[in-house]
Amino acid sequence: MHDIRKINVMENIHDENDHIASHVREDLTEKGIFAINVMGAPGIGKTSAIKGLIEKLRGITPYVIEGDIESDIDARALRALGVKTFQINTFGACHLDAPLVHNAVGNMEFDEKGVLFIENIGNLVCPAEFSIGEHALMLICSVTEGSDKPYKYPLAFEKADLILLNKVDLAPHLDFDEAFFMKGLRALNKDAPVIKLSAKTGEGFDEAAAWIAARAGR
Amino acid sequence: MHDIRKINVMENIHDENDHIASHVREDLTEKGIFAINVMGAPGIGKTSAIKGLIEKLRGITPYVIEGDIESDIDARALRALGVKTFQINTFGACHLDAPLVHNAVGNMEFDEKGVLFIENIGNLVCPAEFSIGEHALMLICSVTEGSDKPYKYPLAFEKADLILLNKVDLAPHLDFDEAFFMKGLRALNKDAPVIKLSAKTGEGFDEAAAWIAARAGR
Numbered sequence A, B: 001m002h003d004i005r006k007i008n009v010m011e012n013i014h015d016e017n018d019h020i021a022s023h024v025r026e027d028l029t030e031k032g033i034f035a036i037n038v039m040g041a042p043g044i045g046k047t048s049a050i051k052g053l054i055e056k057l058r059g060i061t062p063y064v065i066e067g068d069i070e071s072d073i074d075a076r077a078l079r080a081l082g083v084k085t086f087q088i089n090t091f092g093a094c095h096l097d098a099p100l101v102h103n104a105v106g107n108m109e110f111d112e113k114g115v116l117f118i119e120n121i122g123n124l125v126c127p128a129e130f131s132i133g134e135h136a137l138m139l140i141c142s143v144t145e146g147s148d149k150p151y152k153y154p155l156a157f158e159k160a161d162l163i164l165l166n167k168v169d170l171a172p173h174l175d176f177d178e179a180f181f182m183k184g185l186r187a188l189n190k191d192a193p194v195i196k197l198s199a200k201t202g203e204g205f206d207e208a209a210a211w212i213a214a215r216a217g218r
Helices: A004-030 A046-056 A073-080 A098-107 A154-159 A168-173 A178-188 A205-215 B004-031 B046-056 B073-080 B098-107 B154-159 B168-173 B178-188 B205-215
Strands: A033-039 A061-068 A084-089 A114-119 A136-142 A162-166 A194-196 B033-039 B061-068 B084-089 B114-119 B136-142 B162-166 B194-196
Touching: A004 A033, A004 A098, A033 A046, A033 A205, A046 A061, A046 A073, A046 A114, A046 A205, A061 A073, A061 A098, A073 A084, A084 A098, A136 A154, A154 A178, A162 A205, A168 B168, A194 A205, B004 B033, B004 B098, B033 B046, B033 B205, B046 B061, B046 B073, B046 B114, B046 B205, B061 B073, B061 B098, B073 B084, B084 B098, B136 B154, B154 B178, B162 B205, B194 B205
Parallel strands: A033 A114, A033 A136, A061 A084, A061 A114, A136 A162, A162 A194, B033 B114, B033 B136, B061 B084, B061 B114, B136 B162, B162 B194
Antiparallel strands: none
């Protein structure tokens, strides 16, 4: 970020991105779609969380935009469950941006009001810099990552509206220091609820689904 | 990556980066330093692996460059062990690049030949695009991430010279499909050894240290 050309171009790109993100958000709001930007590191359980939440959000129509650098493994799994899923492959790019999501939303059919999960690229850094037109940012982290992540990757934790602490079923086998984690998190973000989650035991899904349903106006 | 200005600037930046990386590599080679770019997602165990490897590489002087967006938690832990450690904070940037490492190397004192671990930002995407003057790229992944990572984040797996599959002590509690992982990996990378690692049990550290020692000419 020491290159002045890069800085100027990046500022322009961020401005354009935010402008398009506002349009995406307005468009989705008009359609009655509550959009959630799902962020987290690779393999942290983003797709599993989305699947579990969709199951709990009965009566609310789910939609998914799957962001992946390559592959459509997750999109195929979601479609197999009957969930309307649009695949974005970035082929190298490390985050979704508003133009990509704008294009996806324009190509999706939203027959009914509902919740749109937008699964970002697995990356705890870059996606946090780009609004993609979401109404809420759901950050998924995990006890397997260690308790120092808010200190090392502050932006994602600062911006999150909801934090899911995943894989808590593995906690007995780990040295996760919850107090240290919460201290780092609360220095950045006073309000976002932290819900402990396990795709294995089902812990936390009811609570997280209730949070989403309340904000989606259901 | 749809913005032509961004593409042009990025190409220039990559060319400049590779040019500086060559200089860093030559400089380190002359000093008798074998440099390892340590890459992997957040919380995958990069610092723990470095610590364990340093312990096994007795008789070889260790040096570390710690890359973090913010914080110096890991650098302090390494210095407490008596390891010469230089901290790079990128304050937002998602990867180390050659100019940053060039500056770090220029400010370090290499009294003796040895091994330099350069711990990159926790990110399975962007660091893979930037050479930082390393002699070898050591990718750390983990059974906790799931077995589909080579399919989803191919560049890091393609470029790796050595792959450490970490946290194997947790494998009994997970559904890690090793055959699927290896199939995806070998489609990208025919040669890199895959060593199973556990900081908890010590598994794999002897083998990984031997790989490093052989290449460092010791």
